[in-house]
Amino acid sequence: MRLSFRRAAGILFIGILIEIAFVAGLLLSPTLIGSMPGAGGGPSPLLSEAWSLAEDSFYGEVPSATVRTYSAIRGMLSAYADPYTLFVEPPQTQLQSQQLSGKFGGIGANVRRETDGRIVLSPFPDRPAARAGVQEGDVLVAVEQQPITPDMTLDAISLLLRGEVGTPVNIEVERAARRLPFTITRAEISVPSVTWRLLTEAPTVGYVAISIFAQPTKAELIAAINDLRAKGATSLILDLRDNGGGLLDSAVDVAGQFVDGLVLIERRRDIGERTFSAGAGGAARDLPLVVLVNGGSASAAEIVAGAIQDRGRGKLIGEQTFGKGSVQHILPLSDGSSLHVTVAQWYTPGRRQITGQGLTPDVVVARTPDDLVAGRDPQLVRALEELMK
Structure with a gap:
């Protein structure tokens, strides 16, 4: 390839x-x-x-x-x-x-970083996150009880959300000053x-x-x-x-x-x-x-x-x-x-x-x-x- x-x-x-x-x-x-090779092929x-x-x-x-x-x-x-x-x-x-x-196993949501550092979710229609109740603008605060911190890269956060198709992932979001937990079953997401x-x-x-x-x-x-x-x-x-x-x-x-x-x-x-x-x-x-x-x-x-x-x-x-x-x-x-x-x-x-x-x-x-x-x-x-x- x-x-x-x-x-x-x-x-x-x-x-x-x-x-x-x-x-x-x-x-x-x-x-x-x-034991890495040296200039002459030896150690x-x-x-x-x-x-x-x-x-x-x-x-x-x-x-x-x-x-x-x-x-x-x-x-x-x-x-x-x-x-x-x-x-x-x-x-x-x-x-x-x-x-x-x-394609990959995921929750079906776009992950973006706002100017204030918050990580915001935008669920795709009729995908696992949306079906579980996640809404546009929900702020992701934890994945599997691991806090989402400002220094985390979007790559690292995406990997936390992804996994094998059919496996559950527990997330916590903030919405209107309330913290809401969701358990979402990953599905095959085609992009x-x-x-x-x-x-x-x-x-x-x-x-x-x-x-x-x-x-x-x-x-x-x-x-x-x-x-x-x-x-x-x-x-x-x-x-x-x-x-x-x-x-x-x-x-x-x-x-x-x-x-x-x-x-x-x-x-x-x-x-x-x-x-x-x-x-x-x-x-x-x-x-x-x-x-x-x-x-x-x-x-x-x-x-x-x-x-x-x-x-x-x-x-x-x-x-x-x-x-x-x-x-x-x-x-x-x-x-x-x-x-x-x-x-x-x-x-x-x-x-x-x-x-x-x-x-x-x-x-x-x-x-x-x-x-x-x-x-x-x-x-x-x-x-x-x-x-x-």
Whole structure:
């Protein structure tokens, strides 16, 4: 399985064309650190010596072995001087896997942090939390009697709420100065990666937004295109703004709905160059198309946008994209953490390397903070104008 990510709000989404390599991991400990390979392939007594001396001599409280081990791994990877070769702790690794699968065991509620630090729930209709009585705006104060504190990350809180389908989770919320307990049975929660609609101002134009390239994205996109066609759409706007990436295979499949032939080129140190091409068919290769992008369009989103632009299939409208064109392997470790290691670079069909520069839209249109506050979308307006020419 190949993945493509960037860093995105609160969850660690890193890399482009990440390939998950299922190899045996090694969780380091004081004993194991002493037998780590040295420069000549033998043991590294220096690291073991430093570990023991610091542990024995430090004046204050000694960090746990896990904390020191994780720090040692990060220090080792920093020597590679590559921002995308890094260590990911178990919670982020687990959340990453769940989001890419498009489903998980949970209570069916959005979790957000208010400006005052409170953690607020927004239950999805007809999902476990809503059926149990949780209401919009309830403040989450405890999960399984563990207090929710301001210093907890949203990732950590989400993991407390998630678990095996069919298992109960006890939460406590605050509502109108009252504390209310709820026992909620977790269910399978599916999070769609594709949303779509006909534009009210142009009912023959279909609008499709992809938030992440996950396992279900291809099927969701085809369903969206078929539904829009049935409702009279004769052209499409594909919105990839703030899409931080996802699965490489999904990105190739999505690009294949709009273009045929070459989608991207990958270059590696070990096997040289190889190509990825679209499959047969394609749900929207005949429809006029424009693509919305911005600085949050990264990784797999840039693969799709780059293929569409290079193949002359549609114009990019918006702002310069993120610029992430390296390839990582995900190497799982035995405690559920993982290493992300850069192994290659990727290029658009026109052999453009986008790292550090991104894709330049065919039509540059800014969307300012004032636009966002006022609910204005000049990029969408310009895309519609382009299709109506």
